[in-house]
Amino acid sequence: MSTSMRPTTDNGPQRAPDQGEDPADALLLPVPDDDGAPFWEYAARRELRVQACAACGELRFPPRPCCPHCRSFDHRWRRMSGRGRIWSYVVPHPPLLPAYAAQAPYTVVVVELADAPRIRLAGNLVAAPDAALNSVDPGRVRIGAAVKVAFHEQAPGVTVPRWLLERP
Ligand SMILES: [Zn+2]
Numbered sequence: 001m002s003t004s005m006r007p008t009t010d011n012g013p014q015r016a017p018d019q020g021e022d023p024a025d026a027l028l029l030p031v032p033d034d035d036g037a038p039f040w041e042y043a044a045r046r047e048l049r050v051q052a053c054a055a056c057g058e059l060r061f062p063p064r065p066c067c068p069h070c071r072s073f074d075h076r077w078r079r080m081s082g083r084g085r086i087w088s089y090v091v092p093h094p095p096l097l098p099a100y101a102a103q104a105p106y107t108v109v110v111v112e113l114a115d116a117p118r119i120r121l122a123g124n125l126v127a128a129p130d131a132a133l134n135s136v137d138p139g140r141v142r143i144g145a146a147v148k149v150a151f152h153e154q155a156p157g158v159t160v161p162r163w164l165l166e167r168p
Contacts, residue, residue, distance in 0.1 A: 026099055026155075027099045027100070027154060028097070029154060029155055029158050029160075030158065030160065035062075035063040035064055035065055036062065036063040038063070038077050039063055039077075040158070040159070042077060042079075043151060043159045043160065043161055044153075044157070044158075044159040046151045046159075047079055048079070048080045048082050048149045048161055049077040049078060049079050049080065050063075050077070050078060050080060050113075050116065050119060051063055051064075051075045051076070051077060051078075052075060052076050052077070052078040053067035053069065053070060053072055053074070053075055054072065054074035054075050054076055055067065055070050055072035055074055056069055056070040056072065058070070059078065059115075059116040059118075059119055060075075060119075061116075061119045061121070080113055080114075080115045080116065080149075081114055081115050082148050082149035083113075083114040083115075083146070083147075083148050083149075083166075084111040084112050084113045084114050084121075084146075084147055084148075084149075084163075085111065085112050085114070085144050085145065085146055085147065086109050086110070086111060086112075086125075086141065086142065086143055086144060086145045086147060086163075087109075087110045087111060087112040087120050087143070088109070088110040088143065089107055089108060089109040089110065089125070089141050089143070090107075090108050091105045091106070091107055091108075091138040091141075092104055092105065092106065092108060093105050100133070103132055103133040103134045104133075104134065105134065105138055106124065106125075106132075106133035106134040106136075106138070107124065107125040107136055107138045107141050108122060108123070108124060108125070109122070109123060109124070109125045109141070109147065109163055110122050111123065111147055111163055121161065123160070123161055123162050123163050124162050124163065125141060125147065125162075125163045125164075125165070126150070126152075126162050126163070126164065127164070127168065128150070128164070129150035129151060129152050129162060129164075130152055130153075136165065136168075140165075145165060145166075145167075146165070146166035146167065147163040147164060147165055147166060148163070148164055148166055149161050149162070149163060149164075150162050150163070150164050
């Protein structure tokens with residue numbers, strides 16, 4: 001399948017190294033692998049890109065070496081518009097890691113990309129790119145609501161995509 005709940009790769013989470021506090025109290029950071037590293041490098045440039053097969057054109061996510069449709073290993077990183085719709089969401093409550101518990105409840109959305117409806121990315125729904133995780137009232141979130149991507153530098157050199165409501 002070309003869909004995933006996670007924008008991260010499979011090496012598991014790591015903790016933010018430098019947020020001026022106990023690392024155990026920091027938000028988790030992505031740990032890119034070789035296939036996923038370009039996704040995060042583009043994110044640092046404020047670009048949302050997914051792999052597009054160079055042979056058949058099919059878009060795929062999460063990043064991987066081989067096209068699941070035609071088995072080609074050739075690919076490009078195609079820039080997405082950053083528009084999408086909320087396909088699903090959850091509102092986490094404690095018990096959570098300390099940094100998350102401090103901001104709960106907040107909203108984690110699964111966004112279906114307008115450019116690639118079979119690709120879905122998980123992320124935080126926030127009121128502004130650098131706003132707190134709980135900056136949007138979960139009671140206002142609706143399935144199908146239009147969203148657009150934003151980028152937040154969560155730690156030095158580590159930028160993560162987040163999502164803003166098109167009509168706040
Ligand atoms: Zn292909």
